[in-house]
Amino acid sequence: MSKFKDAGHLFRFAGLFVLLFVVFLVVRHFVVPKSFGKYGHYRADAIGEVAAHPAKFAGHETCEACHSDVADKKGKGKHAHVNCEACHGALVKVLPAPPPPTPNLYERMVALVIKPMPVDPPVLRHAEDPASVVPELPDTTVLCARCHTASAAKPKGFPQVVPADHSNGLACKTCHDPHSPAMDAGGTK
Amino acid sequence: MLILMPAAAIAWKAVLAGTPEQSPNYTMSEHWWGMLIDIPKCIGCGNCVRACATENDVPDGYFRTWVERYHVSDEDMTNPEVISPDGGKEGFPVAAEDDKKYFFVPKMCNHCADSPCTQVCPVGATFISPDGVVLIDQKYCLGCAYCVQACPYGCRYINPQKETAEKCTLCYHRITQGLTTACCEACPTGARQLVDLKDPKDPIHEFLKTHSVEVLKPQMATGAKAFYNGLDGSVR
Amino acid sequence: MNGVEGFMYPNEIALQWSVLIVLYPFITGLVAGAFILASLERVFRVEAVKPTYRLALLTALAFLLDAPLPLQLHLGHPERSPEMYFTPHSTSAMAMFGYVYLWYLMAVLVLEIWLDYRKDIVLWSQESKGSLRIVYKIMTLGSSNISEKALAVDERVGWIVTIIGIPSAFLLHGYVGFIFGSIKANPWWSSPLMPVVFIFSAMVSGIAAVMLLYMGVTKLRHHTIDVKCVDAIAMYLFYIFIIDFSLEMIDLIHRIYEADESFRSLNFLVHTQLYIPHIVIQICLGTLTPLILLGITQVVKLPEIVRKRMYTVAGSLALIGIFAMRWNVVIGGQLFSKSFLGYTTYKIHLVSKEGLLAAIGLTILPFIFLWVLVKLLPPWPDTNIHKAAAAAD
Numbered sequence: 001m002s003k004f005k006d007a008g009h010l011f012r013f014a015g016l017f018v019l020l021f022v023v024f025l026v027v028r029h030f031v032v033p034k035s036f037g038k039y040g041h042y043r044a045d046a047i048g049e050v051a052a053h054p055a056k057f058a059g060h061e062t063c064e065a066c067h068s069d070v071a072d073k074k075g076k077g078k079h080a081h082v083n084c085e086a087c088h089g090a091l092v093k094v095l096p097a098p099p100p101p102t103p104n105l106y107e108r109m110v111a112l113v114i115k116p117m118p119v120d121p122p123v124l125r126h127a128e129d130p131a132s133v134v135p136e137l138p139d140t141t142v143l144c145a146r147c148h149t150a151s152a153a154k155p156k157g158f159p160q161v162v163p164a165d166h167s168n169g170l171a172c173k174t175c176h177d178p179h180s181p182a183m184d185a186g187g188t189k
Numbered sequence: 190m191l192i193l194m195p196a197a198a199i200a201w202k203a204v205l206a207g208t209p210e211q212s213p214n215y216t217m218s219e220h221w222w223g224m225l226i227d228i229p230k231c232i233g234c235g236n237c238v239r240a241c242a243t244e245n246d247v248p249d250g251y252f253r254t255w256v257e258r259y260h261v262s263d264e265d266m267t268n269p270e271v272i273s274p275d276g277g278k279e280g281f282p283v284a285a286e287d288d289k290k291y292f293f294v295p296k297m298c299n300h301c302a303d304s305p306c307t308q309v310c311p312v313g314a315t316f317i318s319p320d321g322v323v324l325i326d327q328k329y330c331l332g333c334a335y336c337v338q339a340c341p342y343g344c345r346y347i348n349p350q351k352e353t354a355e356k357c358t359l360c361y362h363r364i365t366q367g368l369t370t371a372c373c374e375a376c377p378t379g380a381r382q383l384v385d386l387k388d389p390k391d392p393i394h395e396f397l398k399t400h401s402v403e404v405l406k407p408q409m410a411t412g413a414k415a416f417y418n419g420l421d422g423s424v425r
Numbered sequence: 426m427n428g429v430e431g432f433m434y435p436n437e438i439a440l441q442w443s444v445l446i447v448l449y450p451f452i453t454g455l456v457a458g459a460f461i462l463a464s465l466e467r468v469f470r471v472e473a474v475k476p477t478y479r480l481a482l483l484t485a486l487a488f489l490l491d492a493p494l495p496l497q498l499h500l501g502h503p504e505r506s507p508e509m510y511f512t513p514h515s516t517s518a519m520a521m522f523g524y525v526y527l528w529y530l531m532a533v534l535v536l537e538i539w540l541d542y543r544k545d546i547v548l549w550s551q552e553s554k555g556s557l558r559i560v561y562k563i564m565t566l567g568s569s570n571i572s573e574k575a576l577a578v579d580e581r582v583g584w585i586v587t588i589i590g591i592p593s594a595f596l597l598h599g600y601v602g603f604i605f606g607s608i609k610a611n612p613w614w615s616s617p618l619m620p621v622v623f624i625f626s627a628m629v630s631g632i633a634a635v636m637l638l639y640m641g642v643t644k645l646r647h648h649t650i651d652v653k654c655v656d657a658i659a660m661y662l663f664y665i666f667i668i669d670f671s672l673e674m675i676d677l678i679h680r681i682y683e684a685d686e687s688f689r690s691l692n693f694l695v696h697t698q699l700y701i702p703h704i705v706i707q708i709c710l711g712t713l714t715p716l717i718l719l720g721i722t723q724v725v726k727l728p729e730i731v732r733k734r735m736y737t738v739a740g741s742l743a744l745i746g747i748f749a750m751r752w753n754v755v756i757g758g759q760l761f762s763k764s765f766l767g768y769t770t771y772k773i774h775l776v777s778k779e780g781l782l783a784a785i786g787l788t789i790l791p792f793i794f795l796w797v798l799v800k801l802l803p804p805w806p807d808t809n810i811h812k813a814a815a816a817a818d
Contacts, residue, residue, distance in 0.1 A: 009566060028511050055362055153293065352501025
């Protein structure tokens with residue numbers, strides 16, 4: 001027993017450890033997110049959060065639902081596999097972000113050190129409300145050149161021209177219908 | 190310490206908050222996603238890079254996907270000249286004909302089945318979902334950048350505003366709703382195609398049987414799921 | 426492109442890990458090395474180094490308290506770092522940090538210091554006045570038992586703690602080496618030798634640091650340096666340095682001989698951007714020169730004053746060399762592209778969360794901690810630290 005009397009201080013040190021460990025376990029129980037570990041060593045809810053990110057490109061099927069006439073013409077031509085938004089872009093208009101809610105004292109203190117996470121601003125979609133976002137028709141001089149400017153780097157079978165020689169500065173759609181561009185397929189204007 | 194404790198409390202509020210419902214028609218275990226990249230079809234237009242940046246709010250100067258242009262001489266395949274001006278976002282300068290060969294290589298996250306990036310994450314903020322997509326938990330990531338160091342393909346970056354790791358999510362928010370990825374949607378030549386290896390009707394199965402297909406850096410044994418058709422030996 | 430030569434993957438151009446990540450292994454290396462020096466006396470009974478025993482422990486503690494700070498400044502979300510305690514990922518070497526650090530801090534270093542100083546702490550809690558008295562009282566944990574038997578228990582337990590502490594020190598610093606050594610994506614880092622090289626270079630830096638601190642502070646206090654002590658430390662420094670150098674040379678020779686796909690890139694780097702940090706500073710100035718100086722003192726009998734000068738120069742160069750080694754590993758490993766086709770440059774900012782001033786501040790801070798610890802727990806064996814003992818003389 002006297003051995004333990006002289007080791008009493010060690011038990012105090014160990015006791016401190018045990019206390020801290022118990023506190024840790026209790027805090028851990030409350031703090032670890034409930035969905036953690038469901039599918040693996042991660043917070044399963046994160047999957048849903050990633051999936052909830054708002055889409056900006058509608059996808060060609062959505063466009064074709066209303067613009068079936070263009071879709072039919074395009075489907076018969078050389079640009080059959082070029083999707084609508086590849087040229088027209090994602091038909092969204094990003095609205096200015098609403099002002100964030102007023103931070104409380106803690107949040108203001110924290111923001112001094114750690115940047116608050118940005119939120120996705122709201123968007124308007126042409127597919128949802130066609131009048132709210134009117135698609136800008138792309139300038140064909142620039143747009144078509146991106147793909148069709150001749151370059152030794154492009155695959156040999158791909159149709160490419162030197163724009164200055166080919167059209168002398170005229171916009172491509174002067175002669176080519178972008179939705180069915182081949183001249184011999186009756187696609188000219 | 191005084192700042193970190195309340196900061197941690199606030200951060201935790203976000204983590205514990207409820208999560209949105211996933212698409213009701215989508216069951217994760219029925220899918221195993223990948224990508225097919227057909228090199229001979231890529232024309233280096235940069236549509237994919239622009240579309241991805243728009244769809245996913247990718248900050249300027251950072252890339253979830255990018256295109257590289259190779260210029261290789263047949264005498265020395267180990268020393269290709271490679272450029273990727275702004276990731277190929279605005280396309281590439283016109284190349285003059287010479288006796289070397291050119292081709293374009295779109296790059297992206299390979300959504301590795303044995304990814305080194307998920308292996309090294311100290312807290313479990315990056316993971317592979319049950320349907321084969323490597324994702325990042327933005328609310329949990331510490332921003333230590335260990336995953337960025339561990340990726341052999343250079344596809345990760347730290348978002349300067351959010352200060353967390355980010356990368357291609359295979360447009361998870363789109364593919365779980367039956368859409369294709371933004372890059373595939375925008376590609377005019379079909380050089381990029383989303384594949385679902387668990388779907389018996391997916392054309393990838395036939396393609397793999399009839400073409401020679403490779404992954405990048407196979408010696409790393411990452412289980413990469415971005416398959417390249419027509420990949421040249423000079424590609425790094 | 427700004428500072429880019431050749432081709433780099435677009436996301437690789439800016440470095441992810443800055444000078445603070447160079448500083449972190451340097452600091453934990455000093456901790457591990459200082460502790461190993463202390464254990465020489467405690468476990469291996471090298472009497473000659475006894476005068477530096479307490480100083481080595483306090484140095485280790487001062488640096489250990491500073492060690493998490495560069496990491497916290499680097500993290501994008503330091504407020505989330507408790508996640509490493511709540512959900513550590515078992516496949517990640519980095520996840521070990523929280524627990525290894527805590528273990529080493531509390532179960533090894535603080536416990537050993539407490540056990541060694543306990544008698545003094547109890548006496549000070551009785552001798553001192555005011556708030557200092559409260560501090561000492563807390564440190565006694567309410568026990569004032571300093572009987573012979575209690576102190577014998579302390580001695581025995583302290584010995585066991587040191588035995589456990591040696592592999593713990595290796596773990597504290599070795600895991601950092603593994604953090605780099607296990608990254609297959611980076612051939613400059615990926616090597617089984619990395620943890621071993623880190624540990625041995627840590628020992629060099631820690632021993633050199635304690636030696637310099639002991640010599641410097643003793644001189645500042647106008648006391649005489651125990652030359653036999655310093656001779657013994659220098660001897661251990663010399664032999665451990667030889668092992669460290671051999672390991673690094675094996676790695677280098679192996680790389681040059683095998684010349685795999687990364688070699689051309691790395692070789693170019695070492696001849697250009699890394700020439701001064703690697704060849705000049707790390708190898709020539711930071712390793713070969715101190716080895717030669719120490720080697721001379723081991724074979725030639727030189728007068729004391731000359732020996733002390735040589736030890737000072739050798740120790741200082743060794744510290745610079747080990748810092749350069751960390752720099753070359755961390756920064757050097759990010760300067761070349763994983764495509765092996767290009768290089769970037771490291772732009773260090775002056776005033777920034779991870780800039781030069783922050784790095785300098787974090788290097789000075791442990792000395793401030795040490796100053797506080799030395800005032801609170803004087804480690805000098807040549808002074809009477811208790812009023813009662815002094816009065817009795």
